[in-house]
Amino acid sequence: xxxxxxxxxxxxxxxxxxxxxxxxxxxxxxxxxxxxxxxxxxxxxxxxxxxxxxxxxxxxxxxxxxxxxxxxxxxxxxxxxxxxxxxxxxxxxxxxxxxxxxxxxxxxxxxxxxxxxxxxxxxxxxxxxxxxxxxxxxxxxxxxxxxxxxxxxxxxx
Amino acid sequence: xxxxxxxxxxxxxxxxxxxxxxxxxxxxxxxxxxxxxxxxxxxxxxxxxxxxxxxxxxxxxxxxxxxxxxxxxxxxxxxxxxxxxxxxxxxxxxxxxxxxxx
Numbered sequence: 001x002x003x004x005x006x007x008x009x010x011x012x013x014x015x016x017x018x019x020x021x022x023x024x025x026x027x028x029x030x031x032x033x034x035x036x037x038x039x040x041x042x043x044x045x046x047x048x049x050x051x052x053x054x055x056x057x058x059x060x061x062x063x064x065x066x067x068x069x070x071x072x073x074x075x076x077x078x079x080x081x082x083x084x085x086x087x088x089x090x091x092x093x094x095x096x097x098x099x100x101x102x103x104x105x106x107x108x109x110x111x112x113x114x115x116x117x118x119x120x121x122x123x124x125x126x127x128x129x130x131x132x133x134x135x136x137x138x139x140x141x142x143x144x145x146x147x148x149x150x151x152x153x154x155x156x157x
Numbered sequence: 158x159x160x161x162x163x164x165x166x167x168x169x170x171x172x173x174x175x176x177x178x179x180x181x182x183x184x185x186x187x188x189x190x191x192x193x194x195x196x197x198x199x200x201x202x203x204x205x206x207x208x209x210x211x212x213x214x215x216x217x218x219x220x221x222x223x224x225x226x227x228x229x230x231x232x233x234x235x236x237x238x239x240x241x242x243x244x245x246x247x248x249x250x251x252x253x254x255x256x257x258x259x
Contacts, residue, residue: 102241115250117207117244121217121242
């Protein structure tokens with residue numbers, strides 16, 4: 001099974017680890033893992049285009065959370081202004097930004113209490129985004145999106 | 158930090174009330190704060206309290222309804238805000254007892 005799918009499975013396992021009284025540690029790790037499932041899916045797709053296989057892991061480390069958020073934000077702004085965007089790409093961009101914020105709260109905000117309901121919703125965001133991505137991954141718009149994640153602020157054609 | 162005008166707050170409150178009314182009894186209430194997200198961008202953080210039944214039997218459907226109905230009524234980009242949503246149910250809030258969700 002591909003690594004992102006393993007991560008997503010692990011996130012669901014963590015979310016259900018304690019049947020009645022979930023531990024905050026399990027819920028937080030579930031949220032963080034769900035974000036990384038989508039994060040790694042997109043990066044793996046992008047670097048898989050690079051011909052020299054041994055260089056892919058180096059390339060993968062150059063992706064930045066902030067730049068990826070900015071590109072996703074551009075997609076949402078295009079939708080809002082009436083531009084043509086695949087609905088699936090809109091889902092990926094929207095859910096990526098949501099997941100990023102949830103992951104940040106889960107990893108760094110210790111004052112915050114998580115509920116299983118909240119976590120299951122976050123996991124659904126990741127699941128929907130991964131499904132949406134796989135439906136469009138070979139289309140030109142998806143390929144252009146990947147390139148922009150790597151080379152943000154590419155001039156619009 | 159972005160401080161919403163009285164008119165903007167009124168608009169947000171009206172939209173929230175309408176969405177709660179539309180999605181009753183699945184949505185019990187919605188609270189929110191305005192602040193910054195992890196990257197420093199202005200954001201509005203909604204805390205949505207769901208009925209136990211809605212959260213257990215149709216969570217994805219209800220959460221999607223909340224997100225899109227709020228977005229239909231509030232032009233977040235023109236407000237300069239990015240919306241984030243968190244959900245919990247009544248029983249979970251009874252255990253966690255967080256003031257911000259009450």
